[in-house]
Amino acid sequence: MRPYVGRAGGLISALRAVQAEIGYLPSETEGAAATAFNLTRAEVKGVISFYADFVRKPKGETVIRLCAAEACQAQGSRMLEKEVCRRLAIEPGKTSASGDLTLEHVFCLGLCSAGPAAMIDGVLMAKASPEKIVSGFEATKELKK
């Protein structure tokens, strides 16, 4: 936390750093951040709950993000999501029982001109199809073994 204290937006940058390191923000983070930034625990919790990037529970080993915004809708993202959910037996916003996958919505990845867009563990995918997403997921899982 210390390198971020006294910097503009320091709390948010510190929380980002913690999450990048361990994948989520365990409840101990709140107390530690409150002490470091001289805030109340409620204020820190308020910031964590406000931003979509921050999570308080670990995500699945692989995270698939599907764009749900208009430009991708105009290129079939609604159907794509249904099909991906069916093939991977998962629901949007949920983590699989085995913990190998989290599927999330995202509003715009800036790839609107070649939609639908997706992101698998931070890797961007344009013109996404159910086949591309499923094979991308399998390949990512394989790499982690």
Added chain:
Amino acid sequence: MSDAEEILVPLDSLAVALGADEIASAFFDADFNVVRTGSRGMHWLEPLVEVEKEGSRIGFGPIDPDDVAPLIDAIKSGDFAAHPKHLGAIEAMDWMKAQRRLIFARCGVIDPLSLADYENAGGLLALKKAAMMTPDALCAEVMQSGLRGRGGAGFPAGIKWKTVAGADADQKYVVCNADEGDSGTFADRMIMEGDPFLLIEGMAIAGLAVGATRGFIYLRSEYPIAERVLSEAIRLAYNEDVLGFDVLGSGKRFDLELFIGAGAYICGEETSLLNSLEGKRGEVRAKPPLPALEGLFGKPTLVHNVLSLCAVPAIIVDGGKAYAAIGVGKSSGTMPFQLSGDVRHSGLYEAPFGLTLRDLVEKIGGGTRSGKNIRAIQIGGPLGAYLPPSKFDTAIDYEAMIAIGAGVGHGGVVVYNEEVDLLEQARYAFEFCAEESCGKCTPCRIGAVRGVEVIDRIKHGEDHAKNMGVLADLCELMIDGSLCAMGGMTPIPVQSALNHFPEDFAFPSKKRTFGAGAEKTP
């Protein structure tokens, strides 16, 4: 190897998402000199590979990994036209020729992380000139240019600059709003990835003009490649004294920091962005006080969108008067239009204000990719209007768009074919608002949730006439009662859908067939 000097492969997110990194590696492995550039904006041709030969750039695209080996053969033999993906000289292509690129002049042309390339292509001229000018003279040029904020509100930039310049304070700030959350827009991302020094130069000039010694770029977290390019560009700019305590030897200071957001659409609203930059929840602030007088940490702050700041160097080099001569009426200069959705030629097209929607969608965009008919376009992002083809002869400028109940916004145009159900799009507008509302004011926080519920009732024919009335009332209330544009403009897509596509809100609707509990939404 033949006399081909360089192979240019975009590092732009969109090209990378279509496999540009693999293509670049393949050329690198074959011992070519590979340069990563921004994208030219012809996104239907990405990954677009260019070969530099005798001062000309020959394009090939879209390139799949399988195309690389034959392309290498074509390059070695010198017979470029033999390759099936051969496009000819990039600059001679219709899409490129017809544009007027003031902001995107260098994007896709130079190595975005070479300050020398940037300077050779006309970069830093404006900052050198600005360093010799008085703050008053700089503000006067921007005022005269007629530049209006490109983030969506279209507020005259010159007035903002004068207000911040005239404010008396021990510290002032320039903040760049790079929280480009509108679906259908990607111009900010492209310029930050393809020509980051342009933004840095624009911000440094703004700093000199308004007397701000510190600047921040607030970048959304969904843009990891832009983050990498910008951080490196800022570091290089410090090395060469473009940034720091002595900007280009002027004796004036300008420090610049990159800040990454944490996933909140509302942070594209300027006061919410400032709260976020202070490390707080991104809730909007009531205005007044204006950020120009009490902004970041309560100090006078110039907040501008990426494109507004990127327009500044051309204004300083050629003069405000020359810039004002481009465009139409009170919409001066160029706008990088962004075409997406079901459109054949998707991408970025920079042109002076004044072309019509039909020019953009049919002539430039080439109609739908699917071959189906166009039913609607949405201009200006999630808070923008849905328009039918009968409105396509409207010129795109700030006033003409307002006159038909729409807005230019950030220049994004999404094309929908005949399968679109405008009731579903209206529902989505509320759904998005409910998801992204900061929660500070009631009309937005509660109204958006109620909007989804009312539309669901209309969809299922429950008290249809009565609920249509409730929907109209709700829109009016959100427009009048919301604190910022999020709640205040969410009714725009809804009302435009209602006005132009009333048949989709009828019950039963042809768009949806009900029966045996099965509901089909195309």
